[in-house]
Amino acid sequence: MAKLILIGFMGSGKTTIGRLLAEKLAIPQLDLDALIVQENKQSINDIFTEVGEEHFRKMETVALKKAINQNVVLSTGGGAPIKKLNQTILKSVDAPIVFLNAEFKTIEKRINRDASWPLLKRIAELKQRYIKQNFIYRDLADIEITTDRKSPDLIVEAILEKY
Numbered sequence: 001m002a003k004l005i006l007i008g009f010m011g012s013g014k015t016t017i018g019r020l021l022a023e024k025l026a027i028p029q030l031d032l033d034a035l036i037v038q039e040n041k042q043s044i045n046d047i048f049t050e051v052g053e054e055h056f057r058k059m060e061t062v063a064l065k066k067a068i069n070q071n072v073v074l075s076t077g078g079g080a081p082i083k084k085l086n087q088t089i090l091k092s093v094d095a096p097i098v099f100l101n102a103e104f105k106t107i108e109k110r111i112n113r114d115a116s117w118p119l120l121k122r123i124a125e126l127k128q129r130y131i132k133q134n135f136i137y138r139d140l141a142d143i144e145i146t147t148d149r150k151s152p153d154l155i156v157e158a159i160l161e162k163y
């Protein structure tokens with residue numbers, strides 16, 4: 001079973017922090033998006049372009065069911081905790097769910113540097129999604145960490161203190 005689950009908006013640092021946490025806990029890190037790419041042999045961008053977001057969400061649930069059973073630090077995709085079914089899957093595991101909360105300004109800067117985010121093409125929607133999703137993350141999480149102006153090491157330390 002997963003030992004720790006990271007949730008938060010895209011660009012909140014789930015992959016980076018997950019990698020560092022996994023090192024500290026001496027278990028592998030599993031990135032849900034990476035698993036989707038591996039299982040479907042397609043990039044996230046190509047999946048969005050070719051089959052659309054709705055189908056991507058189905059692939060995401062399939063991947064989540066697999067990921068949750070592994071002894072890992074699990075970094076989820078920003079949209080993964082939105083579906084009720086996925087929330088149930090995430091809560092079924094006896095592992096702390098950690099919400100990495102970054103200000104929208106910080107998120108915007110980070111995702112602008114990485115044009116591979118498929119949802120970036122709809123930037124106007126992004127803030128609305130951010131506001132809505134942060135409520136869901138907060139509700140679901142056992143631990144919430146604000147990440148703005150904190151180094152990755154400091155964020156990891158803050159999580160491990162509460163772990």
Ligand code: S3P
Nearest residue numbers: 009010011033076077078079118
């Ligand atoms: C998404 C976030 C992405 C990825 C996909 C959709 C979202 O993951 O799953 O582009 O809906 O917020 P990251 O949060 O790891 O960027």
